Amino acid sequence: MTLPLSTFVLIAICGAAGALAQLLGLPLPYMLGPLLASGLAATAIPHRLPAFPWLIELRLVFIAVIGLVIGTQVTPELFAQAHALMLSILALAVFVLLSVAWNYTVFRRLGRYDRATAFYSSAPGGLYESIAFGEAAGADASRLILQQFLRVIMVVTFLPIALSIWHGEAVGSAGGMSLAGEHVPLSRLPIIVLAVALGVGLGRFGRLPAGQLTGPLAIGALLSLTGLVQMEIPQWLVNLAQVVVGTALGMRFTGISPARLRQAAGLAVVSVGGMLALAALMASLMAPLTGEGFEVMLISFAPGGVTEMALVALSVPANPALVTLYHIIRILMTVLGLTLSARWLKSRL
Structure with missing residues (x-):
C-alpha cells in the first residue's frame, strides 16, 4: 500500500466509524466516532500501522473549510453584543488565571511533574505556543504534548456527551442540527475552494492567530456581511471535515506507552x-x-481547541461565530501570558 493511499484508507475506515456513531445517536458523531476509532488503533496496534503522511496536511485543509462555515454565520446582530462581550472578556481573564493555578497544582502535586512541565501543561489554550515555550524552558516535551492534546480531546468528548445526557436526547449534528446545506450543487465547489484559498492566504500572510481557521472565517464573514456571494457549504463536506479532524486527534496517541497514557489521562480527568x-x-x-x-x-468558556469547540457549538442553538470569538480571545490571553512570563519563568524553573 503506498503511503498516500494509507491515509485515505484510514479516513475511509474512520468515516465508517462516524456513520456508526451517528446510528448510535452520539453527539458530534463524525468527529467523536473517528477520534475513538483512530485513538484505539493508535494505542492498541501502533507498530502495525503504516505511515499517514497526508493526514496533517488534510487536517489543515479541512480546518479551513470549518473556518469558512463559521464565517458564514457572522451577521450584523453579532456586533450588537459589544457590551456583553466586554463583560465576558473580564470573566475570561479570571477563568484563565484560575485554570492555570488549578492545573499547576494538579500536575505538580498529583503528577509530580517538574515545575516547567507542570506550568506549561497548565495553559488552558495556545496548544502549540505552550509546547514551544515549554520546550525552550526545559520541560518534558512528551508529557507536555500529551497533556495538552488530552485537554482538547477530553473537552470535546465529554462536553457534547454531558449536554446530551442533560437534554435526555441526542443534540447537535446527531440531533439533526447543521450549519450546512443538504442539497448544494457541485457547481458551488469552485467558489468554496477559492474562498478557502483566499482565507488561508489571509491567515498566513496576515499572521492571524489560528490563521488556518480565522483567515477563512474572515473571508466567510466578509461574504456574509456584504452579500457579495451566497456561500453554501454542502453537508457532506462538513461531515468529511469533522472526520479528518477527529482522525488526526486520535492518531496523536501513536507510540505512547500504556502506562504513561494512563497516568496522563488520570491527571487530565482531574484537570x-x-x-x-x-x-x-x-x-x-x-x-x-x-x-x-x-x-x-459554557461552550464559550470550555477550554477546548478553537476548531473543535466551534463544532461543539452545534450542540445548542448558538452562533458558532460568537463561540469562536470567545475562544480566540481566551487563547490570545493565554499566549500573551506565556509570552510575558517566559523570560521570568525561565530564570526560576
Missing part, C-alpha cells in the same frame, strides 16, 4: 474536570449578564 466546573460557574454568572443562555456560555 479538565476542574476547568469544566469553573467554566460552568462562570457561565452561570455570565449568562444573565450577557443575555446568552447557560449552555452557550
